[in-house]
Amino acid sequence: MLVRLFGLLSILLCTEAFASVHMLSERDKQLHFSVSSAIGYTATWVLDDPYESALLCTSVGVAKETMDHFDYGRFDLADMAFNVAGCGAGILMGELLPPGAVFGYDKDMGWGFSFSRHF
Incomplete structure (x- = not known):
């Protein structure tokens, strides 16, 4: 239950961050x-x-943003919101998808899932 709550809060946080993101940095947030x-x-x-x-x-997200603070002089809270939302989504997928499920991104086809079973 707490895992699902973490995922929901992550999505809400990400939604709020989406509202404040400029189009120029959209690719960075996707990453x-x-x-x-x-x-x-x-x-x-x-x-x-x-x-x-x-x-x-x-x-890992906090460490990355801390490095950005020292390298570029800025700890970006919007980046951190996307980090937390991504963590929530990944953890939810890990908890809810059946064994053998794989997800990934292909630059030509986009996001996708595949399921494999070995008998």
């Missing part, structure tokens, strides 16, 4: 969301604990 989703999904699969996965995933 933050995508990479964080992948980290959240992988962490859920490896750690098998949504709470540890959330901690790990958001820690």
Whole structure:
């Protein structure tokens, strides 16, 4: 239940961040969301604990934004919102998708899911 609540709050946070994002930085926000989703999904699969996965995933996002603060002089809260939303989405996918489910992004086809079963 708490995992679903985290995912819902992440989506709401991301929606709020979408409202304040300028079109010039849209690609950057997509990357933050995508990479964080992948980290959240992988962490859920490896750690098998949504709470540890959330901690790990958001820690990576905080570390990235902290590096940006020292490199570019700015800790971007909108980027962090997309990081957290991506973590939530990835963790939800890790918890809700059946074993053998794989998701990914192809530049020609976009986002997709595939399911494989080995007998």
